[in-house]
Amino acid sequence: MSSLKSHITLILALISILFSIFLFRVFSEVLNLYQKNIVDNYSIVIVSTSKIDSVNIPIVEKTIPIDTTKQVKTLKRKFKNIDFSKVQLPYFYKLKLKRLPSPKELKELEERLKNKAYVKRVLTHSSSQTKIYNLLMLLNLITKTFMVIIGILGFLLIVKQLEVWKLLHNERMYIMELFGAPVWFRGAALFKIAFTNSLIALLITFGLIYFVTNSYIFNVIINELNINYHVDYIKEFGILFVVAIAISLISSILVVVSKK
Numbered sequence: 001m002s003s004l005k006s007h008i009t010l011i012l013a014l015i016s017i018l019f020s021i022f023l024f025r026v027f028s029e030v031l032n033l034y035q036k037n038i039v040d041n042y043s044i045v046i047v048s049t050s051k052i053d054s055v056n057i058p059i060v061e062k063t064i065p066i067d068t069t070k071q072v073k074t075l076k077r078k079f080k081n082i083d084f085s086k087v088q089l090p091y092f093y094k095l096k097l098k099r100l101p102s103p104k105e106l107k108e109l110e111e112r113l114k115n116k117a118y119v120k121r122v123l124t125h126s127s128s129q130t131k132i133y134n135l136l137m138l139l140n141l142i143t144k145t146f147m148v149i150i151g152i153l154g155f156l157l158i159v160k161q162l163e164v165w166k167l168l169h170n171e172r173m174y175i176m177e178l179f180g181a182p183v184w185f186r187g188a189a190l191f192k193i194a195f196t197n198s199l200i201a202l203l204i205t206f207g208l209i210y211f212v213t214n215s216y217i218f219n220v221i222i223n224e225l226n227i228n229y230h231v232d233y234i235k236e237f238g239i240l241f242v243v244a245i246a247i248s249l250i251s252s253i254l255v256v257v258s259k260k
Contacts, residue, residue, distance in 0.1 A: 007197060010158055014201030015208070017154040017247065018240050022209055024147040025236070031140060033227040035100045038132060043094040046113055047121040051091055057112055059098055059105065066092035090120060103130040158194075158251045194248035202244045206237055 045066070046055075054063050072089065101109060106124055113122045212218055213231045222229050 007193075010194075010197045011201045011204070013154040013157040014198055014244060014247065015205050017151055018201060018205040018244060019208060020147045020150040020154075021243060022205070022236060022240065024143055025239075026213075026231070027139075027143045030222070030225065030227065030229055031136060033229055034225055035136065037225070037227055039097055039100050042100075042125075042129065043096055044109070044113075045123040046093050046095060046119050048091045048093060048118045049120055050118045052093065052118065055095065055113065055116070057109065059101060059109060061096045061098045064094040064096060066094055068092055100133060100136075101129075102133060106130070155247065155251065158247065159254060191249070191252050194252045195245070198244040198248040202237075202240055205240060206233075209233075209236065 043064075052063060054060070068089070095113075106129060110122050110124050113119050209231075210233070
């Protein structure tokens with residue numbers, strides 16, 4: 001019974017690490033897609049006294065003229081006593097950005113635009129953009145912190161559990177060490193235990209991943225964010241397989257070579 005509990009403890013620790021890594025990868029990808037979606041729908045509007053092709057600022061991807069024909073027609077109907085042919089109307093442009101700027105970058109961009117002689121007004125919607133940026137960065141920080149904490153605690157739990165198994169094989173391992181047996185041979189039993197439990201944890205984790213990513217709630221969230229996200233199960237399985245094997249090998253080697 002105690003051996004079964006030890007195996008369950010090790011498997012649960014591995015599952016927590018693998019699943020947290022997957023969640024971090026999902027969140028990072030979703031965050032990148034969401035930021036791209038925001039950038040695609042976000043633009044800065046400038047009012048210019050002359051026609052321009054570009055503003056020559058690195059973060060600005062392109063300058064798009066805004067068609068004001070409808071607005072001018074409305075003004076003509078409303079103010080029939082004004083001869084608009086003699087009025088020099090300004091030009092309006094949307095600036096498409098390459099990426100989502102930080103509040104500092106947005107402020108610097110606004111200042112650079114205002115310093116240009118032909119720019120009379122800049123509309124950045126900085127208040128709402130800053131709130132969105134700060135929220136995304138906060139979520140990113142929380143996710144990274146959560147993954148690091150889970151990873152450290154899980155790894156320490158795995159090492160401690162392997163040390164318990166090492167005590168059961170300590171005498172045999174000590175005799176092998178006296179005869180100069182290499183690390184991989186002395187710790188063969190631990191390597192086998194760690195490797196087997198890693199595969200079990202990987203399969204359970206992958207099953208959990210498949211269930212979560214095909215759940216109604218997960219798909220509703222993705223649809224609400226208005227992004228095109230699909231899980232590459234083969235890629236995720238390969239990454240988690242490498243991570244699981246690496247954790248089992250590193251933790252086993254640390255336990256075998258320790259002098260406790």
